[in-house]
Amino acid sequence: MEKLKITGGQTLHGEISVSGAKNAALPAIFACLLTDEKCVLDNIPALRDVDLALNVLRTMGVICDYQEGKAHINAASLNTRQAPYHLVKTMRASVLALGPLLARFHQATVSLPGGCAIGARPVNMHIDGLRQMGATLKIEHGDIVSKTKKRLRAANIRLPQPTVTGTENLMMAASLADGETVIENAAQEPEIIDLAAFLNKMGAKIRGAGDERIYIMGVDRLRGATHNIIPDRIETGTYLCAATAVGGDIFLKNARLNDLSAVVKKLKAVGAKIQQQQTGIHLLMKNRPRAVSVKTAPHPGFPTDMQAQWMAVCAIADGAAEITENIFENRFMHVPELARMGADLLQHDGFVAVRGVQQLSGARVMATDLRASASLVIAALAAQGMTTIERIYHLDRGYVRMDEKLQTLGAQIERIH
Ligand code: EPZ
Numbered sequence: 001m002e003k004l005k006i007t008g009g010q011t012l013h014g015e016i017s018v019s020g021a022k023n024a025a026l027p028a029i030f031a032c033l034l035t036d037e038k039c040v041l042d043n044i045p046a047l048r049d050v051d052l053a054l055n056v057l058r059t060m061g062v063i064c065d066y067q068e069g070k071a072h073i074n075a076a077s078l079n080t081r082q083a084p085y086h087l088v089k090t091m092r093a094s095v096l097a098l099g100p101l102l103a104r105f106h107q108a109t110v111s112l113p114g115g116c117a118i119g120a121r122p123v124n125m126h127i128d129g130l131r132q133m134g135a136t137l138k139i140e141h142g143d144i145v146s147k148t149k150k151r152l153r154a155a156n157i158r159l160p161q162p163t164v165t166g167t168e169n170l171m172m173a174a175s176l177a178d179g180e181t182v183i184e185n186a187a188q189e190p191e192i193i194d195l196a197a198f199l200n201k202m203g204a205k206i207r208g209a210g211d212e213r214i215y216i217m218g219v220d221r222l223r224g225a226t227h228n229i230i231p232d233r234i235e236t237g238t239y240l241c242a243a244t245a246v247g248g249d250i251f252l253k254n255a256r257l258n259d260l261s262a263v264v265k266k267l268k269a270v271g272a273k274i275q276q277q278q279t280g281i282h283l284l285m286k287n288r289p290r291a292v293s294v295k296t297a298p299h300p301g302f303p304t305d306m307q308a309q310w311m312a313v314c315a316i317a318d319g320a321a322e323i324t325e326n327i328f329e330n331r332f333m334h335v336p337e338l339a340r341m342g343a344d345l346l347q348h349d350g351f352v353a354v355r356g357v358q359q360l361s362g363a364r365v366m367a368t369d370l371r372a373s374a375s376l377v378i379a380a381l382a383a384q385g386m387t388t389i390e391r392i393y394h395l396d397r398g399y400v401r402m403d404e405k406l407q408t409l410g411a412q413i414e415r416i417h
Contacts, residue, residue, distance in 0.1 A: 004389040004403060006380035007412040008362060012248035014409045016239065018255045018280070019045040019400040020069065021232040024191040026093040027168040028198050028229060029053045029071065033062070033100035034172060035202055036076035037224030044071045044229055045400050048393070052091040059084045060097075074224075082109040085142070089114060095123050096165055098144060099173035102135055107147040112139060117369040119328040125166040129157045133170075133177055154179030154218060162187040162298040167214070168195055174216035175204035183214045189299040190259045194230045201225035233259035234305045235399060238374045240264075240283050241309040242406070244272045245316055245382045247285045250409055255281040262302040266292055266310070270317060291319035291356045296326050308334045308375035315343035316382045317356035324351040334372035337365040341379050341387065362387040367394040377402065381411055388416075 020043035030053065032039040044050055044066065054064040054071065061079035065072040081101050088094040092113035101108030113123060123144070127137045130146065132155040137146040154177050157170060167187040172195075174181035186192070188210050196209030202225045205217035236255040243250045244267055257264055257276035264274055270289035275282045291314050296304040304327035314321045315338055325331045335345050335352055340363045344355040362385030367373035373395035380387035389395075392415070395402060403415045 001390060002392050003416045004377065004392050004395075005414050005416055006362070006377065006387045006389070008246075008360070008381050008383035008385065008387065010381070010410050010412055011246055012243045012250050012406070012409040012411060015251040015253060016405040016408050017253040018231045018236050020229040021045070021191060021194070022047055022049055022398050023164070023189075023234075024194040024229045025050055026053050027096050027165070027172075027191065027195045028227060029057065029073065030096035030100055031172055031195065031198060031202070032073040033057070033075050033078065033097060034104055034176065035222040035224055038072065038074040039202075039224045040226040041071040041073065042069060042226070042228045043231075044069055045232065047400060048397050049091055049093065052087060053093065056083055056087045056094050056097065059087060081105050081107045083111065085111040092116060092121060093165060095126060096169055096172070098126060098146065099130065099169035102130060102146055102148060103152055103173045103176040106150070109146070110144050112142050112144055117333060118331045123166070125159055125163045126169045129155075129159070129166065129170040130173060132157050133173060133181070152177040154181040156182045156184070158184040159186065161185065164189055164191065167192055171196065171206065171209070171214060171216055172199065174218060175199050175206065175222065176220075177216075177218035179218055181216045181218065183216070184212065186212055186214045187298060188212060190230060190233060198225065198227040201227055230259070231255055234303065234371075236260060236281065237263045237303070237306045238309050238378070238399070239405070240267055240272070240274070240281070241306070241313050242378045242381055243283050244270060244285050244289050245313045245378050247287070248409070249284050251280055251282050253280040257281055262300060263306050266294055266302065270313065289313055289317040291317035291321040291354065293321040293323065295324040298327070304328060304331060305371050307331060308371040309378055311335070311338065311345070311352065311354060312375045312378035312382070314354040314356060315345070315379055316360055320353065320355045322351050322353055326350070333368040334375040337368070337372070337376055338379055340365055341383055343379065359384050361385055364388045364390070367391045370394050370398045374399065377406070381406070
């Protein structure tokens with residue numbers, strides 16, 4: 001198993017490029033199932049989850065060629081309507097095959113994505129929405145078995161709460177349905193806007209993506225298209241938090257401030273100077289951050305995917321803060337690991353009280369999930385002495401070559417094979 005060895009105490013200086021957004025790349029890859037024409041996706045990040053998504057499609061007969069950040073996908077050769085369990089179980093975003101397969105082939109079998117470290121993560125809202133569009137869906141032996149006698153029909157779907165992949169699944173299904181579907185209480189993340197942009201290039205008729213109400217007028221067929229994936233706002237936020245925690249002067253090329261307004265507002269509150277420039281974001285941090293509380297919420301609120309990283313900033317900040325997680329029921333597994341490094345954290349039901357300490361100390365810690373791993377990296381960069389982080393395959397799911405990018409910024413970090 002690979003590990004990361006980090007010696008803390010360095011400030012961060014220099015320029016790195018932000019990669020394409022994992023959570024925009026994954027839905028776009030599955031959206032290619034909606035047409036039998038060739039699609040080209042650019043700025044696709046070289047991540048394990050992207051490999052897994054392409055392998056799901058390959059196993060189903062789809063031609064997928066990925067090189068230098070470009071994915072060429074052609075689903076004309078699709079030879080099954082079943083997404084393979086052994087791959088789906090390793091990546092829950094495979095549930096995004098459901099909407100496209102149902103919409104185009106009127107049947108789909110996708111294994112029920114299990115829960116994961118951060119929570120049960122049910123897909124009942126995906127299923128209920130597709131039922132309202134005329135599909136029958138049953139759970140049989142761990143699979144979602146779905147079919148529809150004829151073309152899906154438009155529906156007025158009001159989501160009980162914003163679900164990102166739920167909104168994406170329903171938007172893809174509705175793009176080929178008969179009539180105009182309205183999704184109310186839709187997720188508003190930038191990745192939703194990016195997926196709608198790609199679908200519209202394919203000939204879909206979607207408006208309102210990014211607002212709480214999305215209108216999708218179904219069309220008879222979609223054609224191949226080329227699309228450039230947006231930059232990863234969570235990768236951006238992670239590096240902004242790292243430089244805020246340890247101090248420094250960094251430039252993140254391709255980063256977009258507007259995708260991260262809730263995070264940027266908090267970073268400025270703790271003392272960081274942040275500016276959007278022509279080709280990216282500049283951050284300057286000269287002193288110890290002040291502690292500031294956050295509550296996670298659906299976009300445009302403070303993203304749950306930044307909660308663990310924020311805790312690392314508060315762990316060494318001046319003062320006390322409360323970090324409230326409102327999206328997932330078990331997204332505090334970084335707490336005991338941060339505590340091993342000397343963080344002063346008190347976990348309550350749904351929130352953690354953090355009292356900033358002057359100095360964290362390096363230790364052997366273990367990554368438990370993607371964003372928890374990023375939190376440990378930030379803490380290690382700020383800690384006195386050496387930290388070893390184990391199970392960093394979690395980190396590689398969502399961050400392209402984080403060790404190399406941090407080395408570029410002057411961190412003392414190396415990957416041990
Ligand atoms: C997406 O997951 C992201 N993944 C997650 O990023 C992100 O943390 C999450 O949205 C929240 O922003 C991708 O986009 C691939 P949800 P998703 O449906 O769509 C509950 C990362 O770190 N819910 O928005 O699975 C659910 O349990 C990953 O990159 C239901 O109850 O999340 C959760 O409490 C981790 N029933 C809440 O809604 C449903 O049918 C939000 O989940 C669907 C969701």
